[in-house]
Amino acid sequence: MQTAFTADQLQQPDVAHSEQIIRKCVHCGFCTATCPTYVTLGNELDSPRGRIYLIKEMLENDRPADDKVVTHIDRCLSCLACMTTCPSGVNYMHLVDHARAHIERTYKRPLADRMIRTILAMTLPYPARFRASLTLARLGRPFAGLFDAVKPLKPLAAMLKLAPMSMPKKSVVNEPGVRKAEGARVKRVALLRGCAQSVLDPKINEATVRLLTRLGVEVVVPEGEGCCGALVHHMGQEEPALDFARRNVDVWMREIERGGLDAIVITASGCGTTIKDYHHMLRLDPAYAEKAARVSALAKDVTEFLTDLELPAPRDVGPIVVAYHSACSMQHGQRVVRQPKALLSKAGFAVRDVPEGHLCCGSAGTYNILQPEIADRLKTRKVKNIESVSPHVIATGNIGCMTQIGGGTKIPVVHTVELLDWAFGGERPALLG
Template sequence: MQTTLSEEAKRLPRAEEAESILRSCVHCGFCNATCPTYQLLGDELDGPRGRIYLIKQVLEGNEVTEKTQLHLDRCLSCRNCETTCPSGVKYHNLLDIGRAVVDAAVPRPMGQRLLRDGLRAVVPNAGLFKSLTRVGNAFRPLLPGSLKTKLPGQVRPATARPTQQHARQVLMLEGCVLPALSPNTNGAAARVLDRLGISVKPIAQAGCCGAVDYHLNAQKAGLDRARRNIDAWWPAIDAGAEAIVQTASGCGAFVKEYGHLLRDDPAYATKAAKISEMTRDLIEVLREEPLEKLGTCTSQKLAFHCPCTLQHAQKLGGAVEAVLTRLGFNLTSVPDGHLCCGSAGTYSITQPVLSTQLRDNKMRALESGNPEVIATANIGCQTHLAGAGRTPVKHWIELIEDALH
């Protein structure tokens, strides 16, 4: 679409990128057909095309209002629209640029600022988050229902990881909320990889991937976390690690963006590009291995929820399902599998009404085939769906480990 950036917008660090993305949009509206918030609200401004117009107006120097901010806040960043778009519009990058400009122009109410600052202080801090989760579970009966659903029920404790060192080694991001919400997931991944002759080397200094800060519009803080992770991983990469493996597809999607987001940083551009190139979702590693040697024995009936960060951001839709089928699992059909469950990082906290509607719609779809269990590939989706208190929800790698004999 024709775009004329204001003089102020032309001075933005990502002005050229924003203009290029805007010009690539042909305003066909195909994106609205698969946008979860447009389907719920039916408002053009709550679909990708409408949000692109809003950002265009802002960058052309038009007035920025709280209404503009609201419509951008309501976006899940699920990137379903990017999968649908025939023109290849990089909507998520434009959204990041637009949100930063809008937030700089429109001060948020005190309540929103405290909520967002609180999330940024707690969620990326693995130790603090784990401690607060334990306290929350201890006082669970006293908590309001809305908060109870954010806490895990019965947490499967982590068990010992393999100590044998194989010639092949990968790194694994432990994550910020995973150790508290699903502490056995990374251990299960390490044990399954061990049986395939691959050692997992944890790097304690590598913390939160940076997505929480970045998507709450603390973009500088998010990129600083990315730089710290790069520094933490680099010695092991120099020593021969072949990949950086993620069990949370949300983290994997963001780490794969390091190269793009730090491309103009002279100190980190080359390393960031290398990190993104080496980053693999766990399924990308596992599907290339001789899985038959695992010796699984199961016909368990399950429904697989493919997170948006796996199918739309990483373009790995169908990959986990194919591996589970190879290993003998009985997968049920899931209607509208492309739609977001409503977790979307911290969205379930900042937009609870829309998030709950999307979760309930997703649970109905997942349960339509009467599965014994629901599997997924992202800790945020896992916790969000489990909060419905219905069919059990687990990470797919734990189901594979349970099926080993």
């Protein structure tokens, strides 16, 4: 794609990087076949190719974002299916991230939108605040229907509907400390406890620690680690996202210097995609560029890390059919595709691929709150495809997908690592009865 940026514009590193990305696009349209919003809405401007045109025009003309641009960029899930499909290597992720930051700087959103985004940014990344907000949300659930009838407040209604009816207790596994390996230590890792996941489902990290320590891995939950920054990053809040990234880089570098780390193990694939991109996010910061690159290189999804370990013979789990839902951030963001299914098969489960597995379930971080109508359509489509393979259980590697899909089916939804922990000597997941 030809561009017409000025020499002065190209002096700005983010603009120069975006220009290189745009020039790689050859208008082929392969991305339209795998883009969930284009498949759902049928609007060219709701495809990656259409959004690239909008971003190009906005950045080339150095103009503030307008309603049209914001509407179509906001509808993007950042599922990154387009990047898996693109034959030209267009890094759509970095381009849309830049566009969102530009929108945040130059566009004033309607009051209700600003209010909801502020609530999300001030609560979700902070476990204590998030836990308190879920308590309030449960009290507000009876009013969800009233909010749903007012279009600007639909995200607030979605927020209330997503609040769980009961809250799991806090888990000691998420408290800072060292969990010693059983027997001889073969590896030492830091575990990202996460923010929303640690509140919504602490069983995931409990299963991870049990499994890893049985396999001879020492697990460290460092003091001071916080949100990966993905949530605010995808809302265009660039500086808060970089602050979260710097904080975590500092924490993990201290652990590297203290006792060494073989990996930073991540059990929420959305977080993994962001942490693996710290090297890009902090590339212009001379104090952090090298450290961030080191951290990104150590970041591994738990299934990536387990693939390199020697596993014992699994117990007999019985004839259980597992529908494996590959989260977008896993298959498209991190390109971790083979490992989770191979591990589940090795553990003795009958693994089924889901039809249209490349399409997003509609969770996408806060998308199911901010774009509830599109998210609901995607959830319905995803659940129909999953149920078509008649599984006993659904496995996935992302808490957002677990929440989204679980709201549309009676089939149990568990994290992949919970099944692996059970098969290799741990507890049977409670949802399986």
